Amino acid sequence: MLVALVMAVAIFQVATNGVMLKPLNVTNIFLQNGYIVLMALGMLLVIVVGHIDLSVGSVAAFTGAVAAVLMVNQHLDPIIACVASLGIGALIGAWQGFWVAYMAIPSFIVTLSGMLLFRGLTLFMLNGQPVGPFPPSFRAISSGFLPDPFAGESLKISSLILAGLLSALLVYFDFRSRREERKYGFESQPIYLFIARNVGIVAGIMFLAYLMAQYEGLPIVLILVLALTGLYIFVTNRTVIGRRIYAVGGNAKAAMLSGVNSKRLVFLTFVNMGILAALGGLVFAARLNSATPKAGNGFELDVIAAAFVGGASAYGGVGTVLGAVIGALFLGVLNIGMGILSIGIDYQQAIKALVLLGAVYFDVSSKRKTA
Secondary structure (H helix, E strand, O other), X not given: OHHHHHHHHHHHHHHOOOOOOOHHHHHHHHHHHHHXXXXXXXXXXXXXXXXXXOOHHHHHHHHHHHHHHHHHHOOOOHHHHHHHHHHHHHHHHHHHHHHHXXXXXXXXXXXXXXXXXXXXXXXXHHOOOOEOOOOHHHHHHHHOEOOOOOOOOOOOXXXXXXXXXXXXXXXXXXXXXXXXXXXXXXXXXXXXXXXXXXXXXXXXXXXXXXXXXXXOOOEHHHHHHHHHHHHHHHHHHHOHHHHHHHHHHHOHHHHHHOOOOHHHHHHHHHHHHHHHHHHHHHHHHHHHOOEOOOOOOOHHHHHHHHHHHOOOOOOOOOOOHHHHHHHHHHHHHHHHHHHHOOOOHHHHHHHHHHHHHHHHHHHHHHHHHHO
């Protein structure tokens, strides 16, 4: 999928006569898609465990509306409003997770009900009118940038330093993983491919950081995305609960016979999804500088598409955090690129639909071949 992302960027770079990789456009890829990436992290786990959540757009809209009412109408501190919204997101996830996990109602039905319910509550909460504007400290979540203590004007040095530290960290963990593979006798990648891959990753990170450093530096929402991506990679790869989520998605009956509490895991994945939907709603509201009744419309389609395009299986048990992030960025590149080319929204929707269908077809055909 990473190759497909690079190819998409290259194609749009040529098609737009070099406009695609302008510093502003590169920054906008993350500013305009940060909330999709955040929700895709939660959707991945829901899909891996064998379910789906159609309510994420409505939940994002509702929790954003709650934060708006608390900050604008009730004049509460933005931190308190954000914590309250995240807590409500967790409760919504628990509500839906209860019906799916313990009442055995299909997640499609439960979350479709949630989509309608929380869309209606959003309209009620906002009284059909936008609520805003927000305090600058809240808007910074989505439109703020990493401060530059080096006072760089043409180039934000702090962003380059942070990108360098991130690159060094990734190379270190990759080297440690390779060393563990060799220690336990597992087949590892040839050294020349290992070096080439890491050089390519570091070069890509530093190139993107350099482009963004020419504008305003690294967006705060990007730093949030990177932090949560790292956390979820650790949880899915290095913790017991992460391995059990994949076990339940791969074969729920076998996992249950092995002593895994599959109901609790399903419940927790929906709680997690509720929290991340709320976080996505806060980021989106901060970007608009208001909460609107129509916020979140269609989010569920983009979030689900990001997970599937990134390699998640429609059958459950398969998918990676990094794949979901790359899938979301791939869709973001499509949106930005087609927007620059002035492609109509009707054609944009059709193209994204074909991309999603192709990704799921690839998954299904792969399953048939292995069977």
